Amino acid sequence: MAAVRLGVMFLLAGALLGFCGDAAFTEYQVKALFLMNFTKYVDWPATAFSGTNAPIIIGVYGENNFGDALPHAVAGRNVNGRSIVIRQIDNTNNLVTCQVLFISRSEKNHEGEILRQLKVSTVLTVGETESFTAQGGAINFLMIDSKVRLEINLAAVRQANLQVSSKLLSVADVVKGKPQ
Amino acid sequence: MLGLRNLSLRRKQMLIIMLTSSVALLLACAAFVACDTISFRQQLVKKESTVGNVIANTITAAIDFNDAKTAEESLGALRAEPNIVAACVYDGGGKVFATYHRDQRSQANVFPAAQVEGHDFAGNQLHLFLPIKQGGGNVGTIFIASDLDELSQRLTRYAGIMGLVFAASVLIALALSSQLQRVVSDPILHLARVARSVALDKDYSVRAQKQSNDELGQLIDGFNEMLNQIQHRDAALRAARETLEQRVQERTSELAESLSVLNATLSSTADGILVVNSQGKKIFRNQRTDELWKIPPEVSENNDDAAQIRHVTNATTHPEQFLEKIRYFYSHPAESGQDEVKLNDGTILERITAPVQGKDGRNYGRIWTFRDVTQRRQAEAELQEVHSQLLETSRQAGMAEVATNVLHNVGNVLNSVNVSAAMLMTNTRNSKIPYLGKVVALLNEHTDDLGEFMATNPKGRQLPDFLGQLSRQLAGEQQNAVKELELLRQNIEHIKDIVAMQQSYATISGVTETIKVCDLVEDALRMNASTLARHAVEVVREYMDLPPANIEKHKVLQILVNLIRNAKYACDDSGRKDKQLKIRLSQTDARIQIAVIDNGIGIRPENLTHIFNHGFTTRKGGHGFGLHSGALAARELGGSLIGLSDGPGTGATFILELPFQPSNADA
Numbered sequence: 001m002a003a004v005r006l007g008v009m010f011l012l013a014g015a016l017l018g019f020c021g022d023a024a025f026t027e028y029q030v031k032a033l034f035l036m037n038f039t040k041y042v043d044w045p046a047t048a049f050s051g052t053n054a055p056i057i058i059g060v061y062g063e064n065n066f067g068d069a070l071p072h073a074v075a076g077r078n079v080n081g082r083s084i085v086i087r088q089i090d091n092t093n094n095l096v097t098c099q100v101l102f103i104s105r106s107e108k109n110h111e112g113e114i115l116r117q118l119k120v121s122t123v124l125t126v127g128e129t130e131s132f133t134a135q136g137g138a139i140n141f142l143m144i145d146s147k148v149r150l151e152i153n154l155a156a157v158r159q160a161n162l163q164v165s166s167k168l169l170s171v172a173d174v175v176k177g178k179p180q
Numbered sequence: 181m182l183g184l185r186n187l188s189l190r191r192k193q194m195l196i197i198m199l200t201s202s203v204a205l206l207l208a209c210a211a212f213v214a215c216d217t218i219s220f221r222q223q224l225v226k227k228e229s230t231v232g233n234v235i236a237n238t239i240t241a242a243i244d245f246n247d248a249k250t251a252e253e254s255l256g257a258l259r260a261e262p263n264i265v266a267a268c269v270y271d272g273g274g275k276v277f278a279t280y281h282r283d284q285r286s287q288a289n290v291f292p293a294a295q296v297e298g299h300d301f302a303g304n305q306l307h308l309f310l311p312i313k314q315g316g317g318n319v320g321t322i323f324i325a326s327d328l329d330e331l332s333q334r335l336t337r338y339a340g341i342m343g344l345v346f347a348a349s350v351l352i353a354l355a356l357s358s359q360l361q362r363v364v365s366d367p368i369l370h371l372a373r374v375a376r377s378v379a380l381d382k383d384y385s386v387r388a389q390k391q392s393n394d395e396l397g398q399l400i401d402g403f404n405e406m407l408n409q410i411q412h413r414d415a416a417l418r419a420a421r422e423t424l425e426q427r428v429q430e431r432t433s434e435l436a437e438s439l440s441v442l443n444a445t446l447s448s449t450a451d452g453i454l455v456v457n458s459q460g461k462k463i464f465r466n467q468r469t470d471e472l473w474k475i476p477p478e479v480s481e482n483n484d485d486a487a488q489i490r491h492v493t494n495a496t497t498h499p500e501q502f503l504e505k506i507r508y509f510y511s512h513p514a515e516s517g518q519d520e521v522k523l524n525d526g527t528i529l530e531r532i533t534a535p536v537q538g539k540d541g542r543n544y545g546r547i548w549t550f551r552d553v554t555q556r557r558q559a560e561a562e563l564q565e566v567h568s569q570l571l572e573t574s575r576q577a578g579m580a581e582v583a584t585n586v587l588h589n590v591g592n593v594l595n596s597v598n599v600s601a602a603m604l605m606t607n608t609r610n611s612k613i614p615y616l617g618k619v620v621a622l623l624n625e626h627t628d629d630l631g632e633f634m635a636t637n638p639k640g641r642q643l644p645d646f647l648g649q650l651s652r653q654l655a656g657e658q659q660n661a662v663k664e665l666e667l668l669r670q671n672i673e674h675i676k677d678i679v680a681m682q683q684s685y686a687t688i689s690g691v692t693e694t695i696k697v698c699d700l701v702e703d704a705l706r707m708n709a710s711t712l713a714r715h716a717v718e719v720v721r722e723y724m725d726l727p728p729a730n731i732e733k734h735k736v737l738q739i740l741v742n743l744i745r746n747a748k749y750a751c752d753d754s755g756r757k758d759k760q761l762k763i764r765l766s767q768t769d770a771r772i773q774i775a776v777i778d779n780g781i782g783i784r785p786e787n788l789t790h791i792f793n794h795g796f797t798t799r800k801g802g803h804g805f806g807l808h809s810g811a812l813a814a815r816e817l818g819g820s821l822i823g824l825s826d827g828p829g830t831g832a833t834f835i836l837e838l839p840f841q842p843s844n845a846d847a
Contacts, residue, residue: 037244
């Protein structure tokens with residue numbers, strides 16, 4: 001009995017900690033983790049990389065709200081033998097140098113233009129505006145019930161010649177462009 | 181256990197078989213159940229792991245993208261597994277991320293803290309933790325709790341089956357054992373029945389039937405052989421017992437007879453006999469004891485030992501000494517003794533006591549014998565009286581003998597004295613002295629003319645020659661007289677010696693003197709010297725040189741005088757010419773021997789034992805107490821007197837042996 005009661009106490013304590021932890025994650029911390037996790041569920045064609053051991057580059061275009069959350073999330077991560085590098089992109093000419101491009105909310109007015117530039121690239125575009133997928137973005141972060149949710153535009157993904165795991169699709173709230 | 185021990189062999193055997201088979205069956209069942217339980221659990225773990233891994237694979241993205249709803253939808257697939265009660269997913273931080281419950285009831289389940297991997301059976305549930313892997317790393321953990329209801333159902337089912345199998349096996353084993361045990365128990369029970377019948381009926385002729393050639397068959401063979409031997413021994417014993425009874429009867433009657441003879445002997449014996457056991461309790465007392473002690477019938481018939489002892493004690497003149505002796509002997513059971521008890525009425529009882537000992541040395545008690553020695557003691561006293569009188573007579577007789585000898589010796593000497601005196605008288609009477617007177621008268625006549633007379637007168641002229649002759653004559657006379665007087669003086673001296681010897685002999689005896697033995701022997705010879713000379717007996721002396729000794733002179737002298745005199749008579753009576761008396765002195769150890777050996781008539785062998793008896797003599801005119809008193813005197817001196825002879829005509833030897841006590845003065 002004593003052992004059972006002790007066990008219950010530990011479980012309660014664990015639940016509390018979990019709750020606190022959840023509260024501790026900010027929106028951008030979650031988004032940083034998600035960005036990192038996309039690399040696990042998306043397969044790039046070999047042409048997307050400069051070499052077999054070339055790193056996966058996550059680029060951030062526009063205002064960087066992540067702070068140090070993004071470097072933190074990718075620190076020491078390795079996906080299919082590739083390390084993950086964070087790069088701040090300022091020049092639109094450099095957009096195609098990355099495999100994942102996060103377009104900040106600050107660039108809302110330039111989204112369409114940017115996405116158009118990347119139409120024939122193998123870059124997985126990630127945005128955080130309501131019109132992002134409509135303008136041809138691949139994955140968009142939605143805030144539902146103050147939780148970060150996903151919206152995936154399969155047509156855009158396919159156009160970028162990317163393979164997205166069905167697991168990723170299963171967790172997405174909205175999937176557009178599904179083939180009929 | 182005790183109850184089991186007292187069961188019959190048949191039941192015991194069956195019980196053992198049943199017990200053994202049941203235990204074996206139970207053990208087999210237990211092993212089977214244990215094995216099945218373990219394998220069931222292993223399979224359950226395997227199955228749930230497979231299910232969990234499938235779920236885990238589909239759930240990675242849900243974790244990665246924090247999609248609890250999707251995760252729970254995935255977990256919902258577990259509904260296909262009815263035994264899974266609850267499940268949950270922990271994210272990378274160990275926090276519960278999504279949960280699954282089979283039904284309302286299982287929602288009460290509380291999920292344990294996250295583990296990476298592993299399983300345990302807690303209570304009635306299997307708790308399984310599986311890692312959720314994604315891209316080479318763990319993104320979370322899935323937890324599955326399954327109930328073990330299936331196992332319990334299986335176990336219940338098994339229990340039923342086993343119960344049935346067990347019951348069936350027991351029944352079959354019972355049936356088999358009840359038949360098979362007969363193989364062992366039947367011969368044993370048969371043997372037991374035979375043994376009981378032998379024990380009850382004492383009939384050793386029955387035999388057990390052998391039914392097999394195994395150890396039981398050998399046992400029955402052995403039993404039969406034993407019975408055979410017992411039968412033989414029984415017969416032999418019976419025969420022996422019959423002869424034994426006969427022998428016992430014979431022995432008993434022999435014993436009874438010898439006992440009655442013994443009793444009659446003891447009753448008719450002249451001695452009083454009293455036997456007590458080692459505790460001093462009276463065992464036997466014959467009639468004679470009562471008579472001797474004058475125990476009145478009322479005391480005798482009463483079996484009170486104390487009263488009887490009181491009676492006999494009071495009858496003695498010295499009761500205390502009497503009792504003390506009794507007490508001494510009762511406290512010294514191994515000693516024996518002899519004394520005399522004087523009774524108040526003057527009776528003297530000789531009391532002899534000795535331990536009664538068996539041949540094995542065991543002490544059975546003590547025997548007292550009493551003998552009336554009153555008359556014997558009186559006779560002995562009288563005899564002593566007579567003896568002392570005789571001794572006195574003997575002494576006096578000896579003295580008389582000595583006196584006779586002395587007188588005889590003195591008489592002999594007196595003859596010589598007489599002869600000497602007569603010769604002196606004759607010589608004196610025939611003396612020429614008167615011629616001297618005539619010469620004096622002649623000279624007186626011629627006083628005036630003496631010269632003329634001498635010169636002229638023829639008578640006067642012859643006078644000097646005459647005076648010369650007379651002088652010579654007178655000188656011869658004087659010489660003869662002196663010679664005779666010397667002889668006379670010697671004889672008188674001899675007489676004085678003899679008288680002195682008699683005086684010394686007559687002095688009171690019992691006084692020892694330090695003298696040489698040979699001198700004593702010489703004295704004895706001298707006392708008999710004249711007799712021996714008269715009868716022409718040659719005396720031979722063989723003396724060993726002995727130092728002076730302490731000797732009671734007069735007793736020894738008396739013995740020797742007697743012996744020498746006897747020897748002289750013996751020589752005399754033989755009538756031979758070469759009569760010889762030999763005296764030999766010798767010494768061995770602390771004793772001296774004086775042997776008086778004659779070559780006279782000798783002694784007949786049959787008389788050798790009688791010669792020392794009082795009143796025995798072979799000589800006419802003998803008193804018959806010379807040797808008797810001599811032997812007595814020798815014994816008084818601590819010595820002995822023995823006589824030896826080879827028979828008539830061979831002479832005799834008498835040896836006086838005395839203790840030799842060298843004189844201290846001499847030493």
